Amino acid sequence: MNRKLDIDHIARLAKLDLSPEERVRLRRDLERILSYVETLKEVPVEGVDPLPYPHEGHFQRMRPDTPRPGLNRNDVIRLAPDELFFLFRTPSPLRGLKKKP
Amino acid sequence: MKSLNGYEVVIGLEIHVEVDTQTKLFCSCSREYGRDPNTQVCPVCLGYPGALPVLNEEVVIQGLKVARALRSRINEVSQFFRKNYFYPDLPKGYQITQYTFSLAEDGHLEYQFEGSQRRVRVERINIEEEAAKSFHTEDGYTLLDFNRSGIPLLEIVTRPDLRSPAEARTFLAKLRQLIRYLEVSPCDMEKGHLRADANLSVHRPGEPLGTKVEIKNLNSFKALEDALTYEAQRQIQVLEAGGKVVQETRLFDESTGQTVAMRTKEEEMDYRYFPEPDLLPLNVTAYLNRFELPELPWEKSARFVREYGLREDVAEVLTQERALADYFEEMVRDLKDIAQAANWLVNRVLADIKERSLEEFPIRPSQMAELLSLVESGRITLNLAKDVYERMLQEGRSARDIVESEGLEVVSTEEELQKFVAEAVEENPELVAKFRKGKEGVIGPLIGAVMKKTRGKADPKRVRELLLKALRGGSGA
């Protein structure tokens, strides 16, 4: 793991506002996870094709273009932490950008 | 476009088309436009944990149609990827899209631009899902409607083969026309069915390509052309001032006509693309024969020239829209003077059709043909046909009905017309004398005199012929 772990960059991508303590703890966790994944590099894979799917020769099924009713809106909105006029309401991602340079 | 100071402009487009299906890309929710917010949602398009996507085969078929019409190489096996980023309109935290292993690659679209034949290469065609619709409020919130979440999109990526903002606009118009012909999408830009991102760079001829800047969300033809024109000028000014163009993403602001740098945090590697583990590879072999291409716009236009003897520009106009071309063909089926009918449609009728759309245009092709056949048989003049047409439009009556009930027919018997000509000659000795002295301009008032006698129902050309004959022949016809 030569690339320096840029915890601030990752936090920005995830739109997380981290306290200094959280930053230290998360860095430690992430470094542990990454170094564990690094051990995979010890496996010799020379001449082995990437195998993103374990089911060689199998392909995805498709469905016909026939509509079916979805969920009831009231049930859906009830699960929302916040709503306005049946729209989900979240803090604006633009707000964070304005606040922090 | 203002002066380019000898710079060359290089443009590529990334176009997103909403595919006109019944259901969404990976779930069976209806994707009908304009329903109440969050009424067309399910665990898949809301991104609930554990919900599994199942691909809509219709999207594959429509995608293959576009791929074939753009002469692309179809990949019989392709793959879906996850593009990871955090944004409220994307509840899963990733968009399912295609990345490497696209549905199709290496296509092209050819068209005429400023008098020359152009070919723009299409790098790839991907299937991907739409994000939810978001509204940002003044007080710092985002409101989300997931009805749009998961609507199927085709992403069409061109090579940087466009050489001016005007050409980019033409290309987009040609692509839109093609997709409408294929009935893959109505491409209503106001409804967001068709959107473009662009990348643009400038360089001096002979020098390597400049740094490219991406411009997002160009949602009309005008926005596309204006944004690219502004951006080209901006980059040239930066370079002329000795500066460097920064690789960045900019957003076009329609109200100011300027592009502004967007604060983005993601770079390509931050998206952490990886194969979508919930979807096995996509094999389209079984779908390659499940569709037929209609006659494509350029094929239809060429056939109109060949079959009907139309001028190329007239054929081009008549084939702009498939429905208009069909209207024309139905109209001329039993007409003799097809060039006249084509001109009539282009010059008299097209503006009225465009004002409302062809479906709402009240005069059917057969009714229009009836009107034009009255002209062809000489029963009414072309001038009178214009009035009859206006009344058909307003009153919804047939041409024959209007002409017959109001006695608008041309005085058809030659004897009658000759009688009127003879009368006019007799009643206007001064004009006749002037004519015979060489003042041939007085033929006008003489024609007028005859037309008055026919109450405007004669063909002025025929009247002129008869008058000339009478005057030159000395003693009438």
Ligand SMILES: [Zn+2]
């Ligand atoms: Zn759904």
